[in-house]
Amino acid sequence: MIDRTNIDEYKQRVIAEFNSRNNYDNDFRYCLGNRLVELAQLQRRQQILDVATGTGIVAIASAQIVGDEGKIIGVDISSGMLSQAQRKIEAANLKNVELQEVDADYINFDNNIFDAILCSSAIVYLSDIPRALRSWYHFLKKSGLVAFSTFPDGIPSVPELFMAIAQNYGISIPDLKEPLNTPEKCRKMLQEAGFDNIELTTEQFGYYMRVSDAKNLWNQLSNNNLITPQLQISPEQLEQFQAEYIAKIEALATDKGIWNDFTTFFVLARKSAES
Known part of the structure; x- marks a missing residue:
């Protein structure tokens, strides 16, 4: 589990990581975002909040559904992500999306x-x-919907492979998924917040990576701003770590490439109509 006791340091690492990403808009991200919007079954004229909107994938898809009579507010802590989102919104000529650079932990809207x-x-x-x-x-109206996606532990993805090898070097990589990594945890947390009519759908968004791409992912993972502070090992150990990572990738290679599993939980819940 990630140590978030020093919130200011943690937030700065999150900002630095997402400001550095210029290849966020891939097929995987669009599949995740568009599926969430599909499951939410939005309607025209609705008012939608998109938390951690990133490059606006969900905000833009939602804006096209709710129409000019509706409104999307997308919030994100990363100015780099929001700049990319704004360019896409302007290119799509959407007038019903408002972006706000704000820490999603401290957003404040009317009830x-x-x-x-x-x-x-x-x-x-x-x-x-x-x-x-x-x-x-x-923030939600009566019978309003909350919908989010998250991931379970133990899926055989390339990042999970990296983290498993890191443990051999005494490196404890932050586990961001831990608070919501099972259906039971998702349901319990939503119930404690007051939600009911909780639905959880499990879907697979895995894909085969080229072996060369899986090897090159080392650079992104070992330089990730949320991971790098944990890599307090000698240059020789880091070189050995990389060699072990590459060897494991080669051992797992098939004629299709490396399977990158992305089992995903889509979680939906409602605010009571009597609230």
């Missing part, structure tokens, strides 16, 4: 104003998820 609150694969980056869910509950 009962949103029809739905969405968060695609980013809820685990919040420093206090229970508090955030309680706030979202108040």
